[in-house]
Amino acid sequence: MALKVYNSLTRKKEVFEPINTPYVGMYVCGPTVSGESHLGHARPFITFDVVYRYLMHLGYKVRYVRNITDAGHFEEEGREAEDKITKKAILEKLEPMELVQKYTNLFHWGMTQFNNLPPSIEPTATGHIVEQIEMIKNIIKDGYAYEANGSVYFDVEKYNTDFSVKGQPYGILSGRILDDQLDTTRELDNQDEKRNKSDFALWKKAPPEHIMRWQSPWGEGFPGWHIECSAMATKYLGEEFDIHGGGMDLQFPHHECEIAQSTVCNHKLPARYWLHNNMITINGKKMGKSYGNVIKLSELFSGNHPMLTQAYAPSTIRFFILQSQYRSTLDFSNDALQGSEKALRRLMEAYDWFMQEDFVEAIVGTDTTLNEKLTKLVNEFTEFMNDDLNTAKVIANIFEIVPIINAIKDKHIAKHALSAATVSLLKEQLKAFITDIFGLVTTKTADNNKLEGVLQLLINIRKEAKQRKDFVTSDKIRNELAALGVQLKDEKDGGVSYTI
DSSP states (O other): OOOEETTTTTTTEEEEETTTTEEEEEEEEOBOOOOOOOHEEEEEHHHHHHHHHHHHHHTTTTEEEOOOOOOBOOOOSTTOOOHHHHHHHHTOOHHHHHHHHHHHHHHHHHHHHHHHOOOOOOBSSGHHHHHHHHHHHHHHTTTTEEEEEEEEEEOHHHHHHHTTTTOOOOTTTTOOOOHHHHHHHHOTTTGGGGGSSTOOOEEOOOTTTSSSSBBOOOOOOOHHHHHHHHHHHHHHSSSSSEEEEEGGIIIIIHHHHHHHHHHHHHSSSSSSEEEOOEEETTTTTEOOOTTTTTOHHHHHHTOOOOOOOOOOOOOHHHHHHHTSOOOOOOOEEEHHHHHHHHHHHHHHHHHHHHHHHTTTSBBBOOOHHHHHHHHHHHHHHHHHHHHHHOOHHHHHHHHHHHHHHHHHTSSSOOEEEEEHHHHHHHHHHHHHIIIIIIIOOOOHHHHHHHHHHHHHHHHHHHHHHHHTTTTHHHHHHHHHHTTTTTTEEEESOEEEEEHH
């Protein structure tokens, strides 16, 4: 059975056929590093980490590009020209790039805790200003953008008129009709600069107070949100690539605008397959600052949030996310996490025992029915993953295998009931899916991760104490860790290393 994925562009499942087998190009929209990553960020990056791992498991050579938005997050709806990074830098009394580095480091720390593999390339928006300017110049040259008072806007109506006849209207991905968009577009700042309300910014003129600014043919300014991904995806994956991924909230306007920009510049749709994960809700409500229910990753790992009764290991969060198919809504609650924690512990304990146990007695396989059942359950792993990456069904099958492993462990089922072929298949496929594809860690590794997390927390508290010139607290943390056999070393670059 070939891999099938749900393509948001065509709204149906399609057989995955790379442009240039065995090579696969995948672009996933990364974080805006203006603040600490939260639970909502966990789902897309864990989802596409599993996609990345599974494609490699199938033998593909994957170039996974995930960007960092560090030039401010320009939002088309609601707060036009708001630069989150500049605003936050002023609040925290930091240089913008200092703030960017702080939150990029925190993002990478969170991804490491989740056992996510790093992408092949992680470009930044600020590192590709030249490419963005060149792309904007080409769009203007072709007549699909115009300059107004130092800003540049994409002409959506002209694009829609010209490309609708080619079967590529503006709205092809999200299914939104342009006339409906015009009726619901909000009155935003600088609307009078635009020819049409639906036009979006490719480049914005920087007001005097704007810190992050670059020279361009249209004066000093900064790029719009959408153009950065078009420029970086084209540079590293070419004019047409295989997979573009992200959360469903990015379908419109971000990915819709990407398609329009890239189609004008490259004369073809940028990606063949558009994959979107669904959202995480909290107790049935959409997660958002206005609801006061955003949970930062550090709060999840420490338990320091009113909605949590305890700290949760990153592997528990990862497992919780993988228990649902990526396109389904996932409702988060403390009770759900507690259930995931218990289930994961049960799974990993059975897995650890089975992988380490010697099955010399398993030669013939005296229980034919049991061997057939286990073989069927294991063979369905690939079948379910090939059906739009259904991790939930794979995990359900694994939990039908766990009680059998525990029965063998407790000697309710004899080892010789299994054949050598069944044992070999089980060990091979359980390792492939549980650790290599799903990225779940063994109990011992999880304990090590917890220890590292606690140490990092103490190091951060000590660093904050030193910044406040609270040297009593700083020295106390260092000395008491030393008494426990943990030696801290302050590095010249301001970092801290430790040895145990």
